[in-house]
Amino acid sequence: MTGDAFGRVLERCHAAAGRPGVAFAVVERDDGHIGVHDAAAYFSGRDEWPEPERRVCAGLAGRVLDVGCGAGRHAAVLAADGLDVVGVDTSPGAVAVARARGVDARAGSATALPGGVGTFDAVLLLGNNVGLLGSAATAPVVLAELARVTAPGGRLLLSGLDPFDTDDPEHLDYHGWNRERGRLPGQCRIRLRDGRLATEWFDYLFLSEPELRAVVDPSPWRATRWEREGHGYAVELTLVP
Amino acid sequence: MTGDAFGRVLERCHAAAGRPGVAFAVVERDDGHIGVHDAAAYFSGRDEWPEPERRVCAGLAGRVLDVGCGAGRHAAVLAADGLDVVGVDTSPGAVAVARARGVDARAGSATALPGGVGTFDAVLLLGNNVGLLGSAATAPVVLAELARVTAPGGRLLLSGLDPFDTDDPEHLDYHGWNRERGRLPGQCRIRLRDGRLATEWFDYLFLSEPELRAVVDPSPWRATRWEREGHGYAVELTLVP
Numbered sequence: 001m002t003g004d005a006f007g008r009v010l011e012r013c014h015a016a017a018g019r020p021g022v023a024f025a026v027v028e029r030d031d032g033h034i035g036v037h038d039a040a041a042y043f044s045g046r047d048e049w050p051e052p053e054r055r056v057c058a059g060l061a062g063r064v065l066d067v068g069c070g071a072g073r074h075a076a077v078l079a080a081d082g083l084d085v086v087g088v089d090t091s092p093g094a095v096a097v098a099r100a101r102g103v104d105a106r107a108g109s110a111t112a113l114p115g116g117v118g119t120f121d122a123v124l125l126l127g128n129n130v131g132l133l134g135s136a137a138t139a140p141v142v143l144a145e146l147a148r149v150t151a152p153g154g155r156l157l158l159s160g161l162d163p164f165d166t167d168d169p170e171h172l173d174y175h176g177w178n179r180e181r182g183r184l185p186g187q188c189r190i191r192l193r194d195g196r197l198a199t200e201w202f203d204y205l206f207l208s209e210p211e212l213r214a215v216v217d218p219s220p221w222r223a224t225r226w227e228r229e230g231h232g233y234a235v236e237l238t239l240v241p
Numbered sequence: 242m243t244g245d246a247f248g249r250v251l252e253r254c255h256a257a258a259g260r261p262g263v264a265f266a267v268v269e270r271d272d273g274h275i276g277v278h279d280a281a282a283y284f285s286g287r288d289e290w291p292e293p294e295r296r297v298c299a300g301l302a303g304r305v306l307d308v309g310c311g312a313g314r315h316a317a318v319l320a321a322d323g324l325d326v327v328g329v330d331t332s333p334g335a336v337a338v339a340r341a342r343g344v345d346a347r348a349g350s351a352t353a354l355p356g357g358v359g360t361f362d363a364v365l366l367l368g369n370n371v372g373l374l375g376s377a378a379t380a381p382v383v384l385a386e387l388a389r390v391t392a393p394g395g396r397l398l399l400s401g402l403d404p405f406d407t408d409d410p411e412h413l414d415y416h417g418w419n420r421e422r423g424r425l426p427g428q429c430r431i432r433l434r435d436g437r438l439a440t441e442w443f444d445y446l447f448l449s450e451p452e453l454r455a456v457v458d459p460s461p462w463r464a465t466r467w468e469r470e471g472h473g474y475a476v477e478l479t480l481v482p
Binding site: 001020021024026031032033034035036038168170193194195196198 | 242261262265267272273274275276277279409411434435436437439
């Protein structure tokens with residue numbers, strides 16, 4: 001049954017004050033792979049953000065747009081810092097939870113921003129939301145749309161995981177299947193499931209550093225900072241005036 | 242891909258010393274319902290067994306057969322008490338983990354016991370393993386087979402959950418669908434999933450107390466003790482000589 005499985009998981013975890021062991025995001029991939037993540041991770045505080053994310057966020061100021069804000073893991077913290085943060089998420093449940101946690105959250109996505117949202121000094125695709133670039137075909141569209149709402153000289157902060165830093169044969173097989181069908185190896189076609197609910201299928205893109213550089217190169221953005229830890233990274237892009 | 246998803250989850254949790262938050266049993270039901278349980282529960286000690294299970298196990302002595310022993314949640318504790326415990330499980334991974342935890346575990350099930358297993362003073366279907374009765378059709382077969390390996394006057398201990406003690410519309414709908422197709426309302430057709438592995442589909446039976454009494458009544462067993470807590474119960478059956 002198609003529905004807001006992700007939002008329902010966040011709402012259940014929020015009702016338990018973000019405690020671990022209560023609500024789980026179940027991610028189904030189109031090769032039948034099932035993964036499980038404790039939803040408490042979506043409620044983690046700044047101390048639990050990966051170190052590269054903390055570093056690229058250190059200098060944030062002004063108006064900030066958090067794309068795919070979820071429960072507000074980043075947006076709620078930055079709003080509490082006094083920044084003027086707008087969050088957008090396609091999940092109605094996520095928007096409700098983020099609002100309850102003090103975020104000015106609205107329904108929307110990177111390619112369907114809410115009307116009249118204005119201009120931002122920084123846009124965030126954190127929590128591995130480089131994934132929302134979607135595919136080689138949609139990434140330029142997303143990067144252009146986010147440039148449209150960014151002030152000259154403004155920043156886009158992204159974080160992600162290198163898909164090739166694995167020896168799991170089920171992931172390596174998936175990369176091979178993606179290559180065969182003309183997709184980037186880390187382009188995961190997934191949906192979230194909870195009880196009888198399942199979201200629509202969507203593409204979530206894992207990119208290595210060279211792949212991300214290749215995607216950014218023809219865009220209006222320039223990479224001005226890379227931070228790395230393990231197979232995770234966070235990147236600061238600056239809008240070329 | 243059909244395989245021992247359950248065993249792989251137990252092995253991963255065992256490698257993490259049974260710590261919560263590492264490995265999850267993902268249960269898919271044939272109506273598309275997905276549920277998640279932390280596998281750490283399969284490694285819990287006696288203090289974490291439900292109170293009704295502790296009560297019915299208090300007087301155990303002699304040779305004990307644990308059917309569907311999993312990681313040995315009950316069998317390892319009773320073996321450490323000095324009882325002569327044999328565990329059986331259809332999952333090779335479960336058998337491996339239970340053996341590593343000190344259980345004489347072997348491949349098998351209630352209806353396909355290992356050869357030459359001998360006679361027992363008590364047989365266990367705990368951890369909600371009343372579910373292994375399977376269906377109204379298979380329950381008499383299981384009860385007869387377990388009677389065959391039980392000494393006269395021996396016991397069968399079962400625990401389960403009342404399927405009707407819920408207001409979850411997804412479970413209530415499933416009961417209705419089961420009635421329509423001539424199954425007991427709590428007869429869940431499920432499989433376990435982990436990564437790209439999925440077990441075969443199998444029936445796991447949730448029974449209310451009246452339903453369980455109706456199943457036991459024509460069998461060689463008589464109910465001699467009921468212990469209840471919340472919507473859970475544990476039952477002691479005694480083999481009629």
